[in-house]
Amino acid sequence: MNDGLIIINKPAGYTSHDIVNIVRKTLHTKKVGHAGTLDPDATGVLVVAVNKATKALQFLTAENKEYIATLKLGIATDTMDASGTIQEEKPFTGYTDLKEVLDSFLGDSMQVPPIYSAIKINGKKLYEYAREGKEVKVEPRPIHIQEISLLKEDHDEITFRVHCSKGTYIRSLCYDLAKKLGYPGHMKTLIRSRSGDFDLSQSCTLEELKEGHYRMIALKDAFASMEHYVLEDESIALNGKRIDENYDHNIAVFNKNGDILAIYGPDGNGKMKSLRGLF
Template sequence: MTAPQRPRVPRRALDGVLLLDKPLGLSSNDALVRVKRLYLAKKAGHTGTLDPLATGLLPLCFGEATKFSQDLLEADKTYEATMRLGIRTTTGDAEGEPLDVRAVDCDEAAVRASLQRFIGEIVQIPPMYSALKRDGKPLYEYARAGQTVEREGRQVTIRALELIACALPDVTFRVTCSKGTYVRTLAEDIGEALGCGAHLVALRRTGVGALTLDHSVTLEALSEATQFERDSWLQPVDALLSTFPQVCLSDDDMRRFLHGQRLKLSSLTIAAEAVNAARVRVYSAQGRLLGVAKPGEGVLAPERLVVTTES
């Protein structure tokens, strides 16, 4: 006799953004699966991975918010990182085996000067232990097999780089960088510039675009909370779009916009900053988010729409 099947728990249609403070040792996907289960959410996704050894800000999108997750993938990121001078490892971080050990002869002044050299546009060679693919296979698979393949340098931008603490051989710094920057590689390159090598021992993401850890919640707190408390931590969908200029539409224009029609800019009351923006967020006269649009060539063209029962 077969055991009766357990009834399926109904999933909820949620729209919003959760700012998760990801714990150490958990992959971004594992964190997403756990949070999605706690919220009983139908649809959820994250906005860019954090390594298991990294902690900090991981925005998770639910429902309609997943349409705008790409904007955060493209956004600048801010990290606080600690590197250990004098030791290079196979992975560039504390998970790897030591490759070589050198004396640390620099002082704090030399560290500060070295950090300044990396501000601006720089070229990084992606690490072998990364998810970048070569011939359809992630680089880390080659690395685990003891193989090294040639990688092309990629240009990234270091917006800001400042020293937080210098207790040699450990150095803690804060960096704001463009999409595609490997902080492990940055630490290794700084170590080479100082003549002693380095590897990353701690990494915490504190900002993604305009989002910060200020309103984040831990997985532990979520697990212990009631469903009402969990829902109260959800940010609105437009939390992802706060850097975009805002456009408000009349009821007639709203209906046309939601049907995918382009609107003449000359017929809209729209600020100059919005006319010249790459993208704008669009609202109804009542303040409901309708989606994002691209202004240009005299029209406001719908790009991605928010679907609600009111639409």
């Protein structure tokens, strides 16, 4: 039985759940899930877990992501992307200080998520309020942008790469960037080029998946960047017992043969407790 991760280069026009269903049918297994949703219009890295690896999904939603986005100046839409209804237009006459404007987004800031998003307020998703035409107050959220760099300028379109924290909405970033340049604007295209440790170089297309040309990343390799802890007696992890160590972060627990057993985290009392068995 196949257990592990497949990195899919998601094409536009598919939801993340569509991809999960395609993997289920292709590999003939129901146990498939994904980490980190991509909007239907977006393309790029979608981390898909198969069989036993689905147990690890909660630890594979990366804290850091990298995107390549194209911002279209002069037109704002209700969804902040190319699929939305035009709300505002302004003729393009050029801009100045682009590098300074891009750099102004570096570091910590507060960002207002798009109204067309799946964030829940009072048990209801924001896009459901939007579709019903109901007003709802969307609170800004803390984000961190580690790097933002210009890739291309083409008249009223700006393509840039951004390395950001989980929870950053690139649609909102495009909207805010356009505003600082003096225009309405929207995100024309979006590619997720990296999610945590996984990037496009490890990915396969849907066609390659269906032809059997894909790489299955073993679960032990998926946690290569997490601190490892080797147990002499693996029954400790197999029975979910605490480990007498005091780390302030999660650790990947292995046996002497190099098999991953579990993810452990601090229990608040100076020991490590099992967060999820992966055997």
